[in-house]
Amino acid sequence: MAVLRYKLISEGKVGKYTVPLNIIFVDSKDIVASGLSQDDAVTKIASQIQGPAGISVFDMEAVTTTSDGIMVQGAIIKMAASDHGRINSDFGRLDMAEMEYSPEIVSEEPHLKQWQTLFSGRRLFRGPDPQKKVIPVHNVVISGRASNNNSATEMMNIVTMEEILLPILGQLEIMNDGEVLIGNTGGVISVGIGMTVAEKFGRVFPTRQFRAGETAHNCGEYAQTLKKEIPCIVATKRTLAKAIINALNAGMVPGLHIGCSPAVLSVAKYLGREIDIDNIKDSAWEELISIGFSKKWLQVEQKVLTEAQFLERADELIPGVDEPFKKKVSELVKVMEINI
Amino acid sequence: MKLMHTKLPDFIKKMHEAVHKHFADRDLNIKGLENLSSAKMQSLRTGRIEHAVEEMVLTTGINQVEMVIIPRVPETMHTVIIKGLGEDGEVKKAILEVINILHCTEEVELHDCNDIDDRRPVIGRH
Numbered sequence: 001m002a003v004l005r006y007k008l009i010s011e012g013k014v015g016k017y018t019v020p021l022n023i024i025f026v027d028s029k030d031i032v033a034s035g036l037s038q039d040d041a042v043t044k045i046a047s048q049i050q051g052p053a054g055i056s057v058f059d060m061e062a063v064t065t066t067s068d069g070i071m072v073q074g075a076i077i078k079m080a081a082s083d084h085g086r087i088n089s090d091f092g093r094l095d096m097a098e099m100e101y102s103p104e105i106v107s108e109e110p111h112l113k114q115w116q117t118l119f120s121g122r123r124l125f126r127g128p129d130p131q132k133k134v135i136p137v138h139n140v141v142i143s144g145r146a147s148n149n150n151s152a153t154e155m156m157n158i159v160t161m162e163e164i165l166l167p168i169l170g171q172l173e174i175m176n177d178g179e180v181l182i183g184n185t186g187g188v189i190s191v192g193i194g195m196t197v198a199e200k201f202g203r204v205f206p207t208r209q210f211r212a213g214e215t216a217h218n219c220g221e222y223a224q225t226l227k228k229e230i231p232c233i234v235a236t237k238r239t240l241a242k243a244i245i246n247a248l249n250a251g252m253v254p255g256l257h258i259g260c261s262p263a264v265l266s267v268a269k270y271l272g273r274e275i276d277i278d279n280i281k282d283s284a285w286e287e288l289i290s291i292g293f294s295k296k297w298l299q300v301e302q303k304v305l306t307e308a309q310f311l312e313r314a315d316e317l318i319p320g321v322d323e324p325f326k327k328k329v330s331e332l333v334k335v336m337e338i339n340i
Numbered sequence: 341m342k343l344m345h346t347k348l349p350d351f352i353k354k355m356h357e358a359v360h361k362h363f364a365d366r367d368l369n370i371k372g373l374e375n376l377s378s379a380k381m382q383s384l385r386t387g388r389i390e391h392a393v394e395e396m397v398l399t400t401g402i403n404q405v406e407m408v409i410i411p412r413v414p415e416t417m418h419t420v421i422i423k424g425l426g427e428d429g430e431v432k433k434a435i436l437e438v439i440n441i442l443h444c445t446e447e448v449e450l451h452d453c454n455d456i457d458d459r460r461p462v463i464g465r466h
Contacts (some may be wrong), residue, residue, distance in 0.1 A: 083447045090463060091414055091445060134463050137415040138440065146445030147414075158444045 002340040004034035004041055006122035008234075011051050014182055014332065017231035021146050021155055022053035025174055027060060027332070028077060031100075034340050038078055042093060044338060046082035052146035053130050053177055054155035055080040056197075058175050062123040066168055067204060068259030069111035069197035069212060071118060074172040075125040079152035082146025090134050092143040096151060097129040097201040108208060110257040111197050117250040125246060126199055127151040130206040134248045139204060149205040165189070165227065168203070169235035170244060174329050176237065177241035183324030187224035191215075191287045192320065194223055212255040213255045213279040223287040233332075234321060237314035245307055248273050254312055255280045261316045266318050269297075274302035291319075326336055345380035348373070354386065356392040359405060368393065372409030384466060388459070412463065435436045 001212045007025040012018075024045060032286060042055055057078035064075035080093040087093055094323065101124070106327075115124060127139045128151065140149045145159045153171070156163035165185055173180050194217030198208035210216040215218040217223040236242070244267040251259045254268045256276035265288075268275050277295060285295060346354070350369060351429035359368045389407075396405050417440050450456060 050341075086447050088414075088447060116361055135413050140415060140442070142414040142442065142445050145444055147442050151443075156442075158442055159448065222403065330359045 002033065002035045003340040004028045004036060004044060004340055005340075006045055006336050008336050009050075009174075014231075014233075014327070018159040018164075018184060019160050020052075020160055021163055022049050022051055022052055023155060023164070023166065024049070025171065026053040026055065026057045027175060028057055029060070031057070036339075036340060039093070042078065042080045042301075043087060044340075045145075046087050048079065048161045048336070048338060049082060050085060052083045052144060052157050053081065054146055054148035054152065055082065056152040056171060058171075058173075059123065059125070059227060060175055062125055063115065064117045064125055065111065065197070065199065066201070066243070067193060067196050068261040068264055069252070070243050070258060070264070071111070071114035072169060072243050073119060073122065073173055073174060074168075075123075075173070076152045076168070079094070079126050079141055079148050081141040081143040081146040081148040081155075083146045086143060088141075088143040091137070092141050093129045094139070094141050095132065096125040096127060097132075099124040099126065099201065105200070109199055111212070111247075111252060112255065114247055114250045114252065118246060127201050127203045129201055138297055139206070147323055153203060163230050165230050165232035165234075167232070167234050168238055170233045173235050173239060174233075175328070175332060177329050179236055179328050180289055180332065181234050181236050181321055181324045181326055183232060183234075183321040185227050185230045186322035187228050187291050188243060188262050188320035189232065189234075190225065190227040191217070191223045191291050192263060194218075194287065195259035195261040195264075195284065197257075197259050212257055212259050213276065214281050215284040217287060218283050220283070220286045221290040224290050225244065232321065236326060237318040238311055241311055241314040241318060245271070245310075248311060260284055260288070262288065262291065263318050263320060265298065267310065270305045270317055271307065272304075272311050285297060292305065344383055347375055347387045348381060349388055351381040353453070354390050355393055355407060357398040358390045361394065362397055366397065366404065369397050369404070369406045370409070382466070392459070408449050410446065410449070411443045412460070414445050416441050418441065451459050 009023040011022045031038055049270050053066050056076045059077045060074045062075040063073050080087055124284050139151045145155045148157050153166050159221050170180050194215045196216045198209045198211040243265055254264045254275045256279050260280045356368050359366050419441050420437040422435040423431050426432040
């Protein structure tokens with residue numbers, strides 16, 4: 001008998017934080033092992049969960065990008081939402097689009113230089129192709145109360161209106177049985193989310209709407225409040241720092257090739273790496289200054305840290321996540337099995 | 341052309357009448373139109389919905405009928421009009437913005453019901 005395996009974070013509480021819906025993580029390899037198609041597997045898993053649920057299906061051999069343009073291994077290739085065991089037939093599931101490598105796409109999206117340098121030959125997925133949607137909603141799937149947004153990185157219960165942020169690096173830690181940080185987003189992450197890069201079929205935007213150095217939020221001091229009080233499950237600062245260092249070592253310049261998020265700027269600043277300060281737009285500066293990241297701070301000379309020194313102090317040097325605690329993934333998720 | 345769209349009060353009245361026609365002592369609970377004060381309702385579907393209400397109220401084992409109207413597309417885009425009024429109450433200045441609103445889909449109303457006759461056309465048809 002075949003088995004379909006998946007990981008589950010149940011609706012309820014983790015520490016003092018609310019998980020507003022069931023969160024499900026599926027490895028495409030486990031779907032292959034079950035003998036089911038991906039759609040049938042997602043339908044089968046949804047049928048086991050009575051409450052609202054958000055579902056991410058991963059290809060851990062593929063690559064993806066964070067919203068600020070850091071390329072990492074492990075990609076969400078399908079997302080779904082379910083409620084009362086059902087997936088809405090029109091709006092309940094979406095596949096992410098596979099992007100073809102070409103010199104043209106790297107020219108349009110300079111952060112993709114990381115693709116050849118760090119992940120040559122791997123398949124790339126970010127968000128869905130808008131032409132595959134029934135109607136041009138944002139990158140969201142909804143079934144009943146469950147809403148799974150921005151290519152499966154923000155999930156919510158529309159009735160209680162509670163939300164949880166699941167940035168891709170944290171989800172990859174869950175898939176890799178690592179360690180995560182759980183806390184409230186706070187103002188720094190609220191601002192950082194807006195520091196996107198231009199991508200076709202991106203995680204949040206289907207077109208190349210906002211480039212490195214710009215802010216998608218574009219609302220001054222209000223940006224720090226937009227996503228401020230939301231529970232989040234993210235990678236540890238050390239894991240985040242490693243991913244950013246890899247990007248910097250691949251020649252990425254914050255503000256030019258990759259986004260000017262507080263985390264990226266912090267790593268680059270302490271390692272003494274180039275930051276394209278002049279390419280960061282005034283509207284982005286306004287938001288960064290509101291959370292204590294001034295142009296002057298970036299320009300002040302200070303002792304450069306080695307990568308190892310920075311990684312040791314990553315918790316202290318990368319800002320973001322209020323009142324966090326670390327948790328081993330094995331203590332956070334339940335591994336579930338369905339006999340097929 | 342007069343009948344191409346039904347007035348909102350007429351739509352509501354027609355739905356109640358579809359129940360009262362058979363059971364004077366029963367009523368129909370309509371949810372989802374509370375925010376509308378003035379609207380024209382698609383006539384083509386109005387008749388079919390009246391028919392569906394009547395069919396439901398006459399179904400054996402059904403004691404009451406409820407009608408819930410929710411957006412078919414669960415992310416609706418709305419224009420936000422920020423108006424600046426002068427002393428005389430006239431609009432002196434305006435800013436137009438947009439806001440997308442997320443809504444639940446029908447599963448939230450249906451719970452574990454398995455007897456669902458989905459008569460909706462595919463999206464894009466009327």
